[in-house]
Amino acid sequence: MHRREWLKSISIVTLVGMSGCRGYQYGHVIKPTAANMVGSHEAGAEVFDPLIDEAVAKLLARQNIVTDDCPIGPNGQPMKKSICFVGIENKSAEDIGDFKDKIYNQIDSKILESSCFQSMSKRMVDAALHETRMRPDALLLPDNMRLFTAVLERSGSPVDYLLYAQLTSGTTKRNSSTQRDYELTLELVNVHTGMNDKLSSEVRKGYHKTAGGKFWNYNPLKR
């Protein structure tokens, strides 16, 4: 090859071969009706949204039946039961990162929408935890519960229920594919009687290292 051609080809390679120009980053607003993006490595909105919707709906529906005989207030309307949402415990295999506070707020908002319950301000709960210096998991001990609810009552927020949320997961592996079952459990403890109610919701999700992994593991012919 002639040197001039060689030079020409070098120029082409330096100009074209090392391709790529710096671009921009773009964003767009997702319509509320659009489906969530499905996380490729861990759970995201596609898992947590239905988990929360189902678990809270189940819990409120059952408690509505149980608390039909709730006392009538001075205005003639049934008095709402007060729920103190203590917190979410993540016991799943994944770090949920910035989702934790989002899950808390989502559950809290759904309780507030209910006609029979009212949720206590998170700041009140934080202040009571700060004052008593108790761990959330230690509140179920009778003495601790009494002390904690007394602090809340003193600040003008009587408590009827303590609500705990727990996120757990179970993992099944098959070669390069993994199935992870996510479960959100809501536990409602009546501070007057000590009785508790528990409900869960589950979302299963498959992770695959190959494009055909989904079909191979979840086709109708598979047992």
Place this chain on the structure above:
Amino acid sequence: MTSCATDRSKARFPPALRKQHLGYLAACLCVLFSTGCSTHSKRISQPRNLFYDGQLQACRESLEKLAKSSRHDGDVVNLDLAVVDLLSGQAKQAETKLRDVRDRFDHLEQDSLAEKTVSMWTDDQVRSYAGEDYEKILIRVFLSLSSLMHDGVDAESYTLQIQDKHEELGQRFAERNGSAGPEYQPLPLGFYMRGMLREATLRDYDDAVRNYEVASSLLPNSLPLVWDLNRARSGVHSQPGQGVVYVFAMVGRGPYKIEVAEQPTSDALLVADRIISAVGPYKLPPTIAPIKIPDIAVPPSDVDNVGIRIDNSTIGPTSSVANIEQLAVSTYRANRNSIIARAVARRVIKKATVAAAKNSMGTEGLTAIGMDLAGIAWEATEAADTRCWGLLPRDIQVLRVEVPAGDHQLQLSPQLGKQPVGPSKSTSIRVVDGLNTYVICWFPDARSVSQIMCSNRAELVSNP
């Protein structure tokens, strides 16, 4: 074909002028294309010395002057300025600068056709500096610290970003090299800070446990991390009436880049050969003279840790949660072959260009020697890209201590082992019941003037 081309050029230029003028033209082009005899490491040496002498204002002025005079150094100079801001009590300004550079480095991760092309004919200094992998991680670490020092609003987000960025860079390295190496081992500090912040909510102890577990697995010999883990598992953040002080000590002088002459490794030659072979039937010359590339240097340190005393009671020494030297050296060396390969390819392209020019012009005698000399000058003026974040510590260490709420006197002294090796420095801190108070100090060496900064969160809470 050669004779035809020569005939055409003979027709265009008078024979007397042709060889001489074209030779001069080539020499001029070489000089024009050549860049920077001065490297960043030379330009930054004065502000760095001022910083270590404790002259923060003079250091700031020097850095600002450098940022104005050298366009390509802007981002790294801003990183150095952010450190100066942080240690002189302007944490918000530091956070703003760090955030700007973080976003710019993220943008520069995309390739630029023009810069890559020009760098093949000059050197890597003409490229926009996109930051080394360790710098991208440490920007997020310093963002977390800056945020903690003024309002703490975004501190938790930054700690998540440390882990995300580290994971992303590790994955990218694995994609390039086929497997993930130990070079991209996560930084324990990111997990530690996240655990610290989750524990401070007095509610999310499960998150604290998860993060302390990871930090503890990365530093299995660290006893304070075991204490933190046990406390998060079964204890509480602090007893009623008490608050917590976190002292983040930056110890030693950190990594920076210097220019070295390197003999290309076989791996680098293989990559360079692929670049050269792609453009024609030519092969890489069997021998390549040493090339100039940047390397990481870390000055020796005469400080191991910082001894902490509160109200004249000895608390203990700080312990390492981020070995920046190790992070910088391992992540930089992991990518070193690509830097060498680029330098080798550049060398071959320059040599071939001069040879092709001589051949096509049919130069001989003095003109040929002139062109050879111009070619040598072209290669010689090439300098290694030593741009880097120059004001980094060698190690970031931490100590956690629970003390009664109220005002306290904090005393910090640099230590070698358990022995103090330099003058101690004192500051007063205000501790608030159930809250964290953060202190940042830097002991570059036993004799340097250390800087101490205390978070103002205590004042904000007590005087809302």
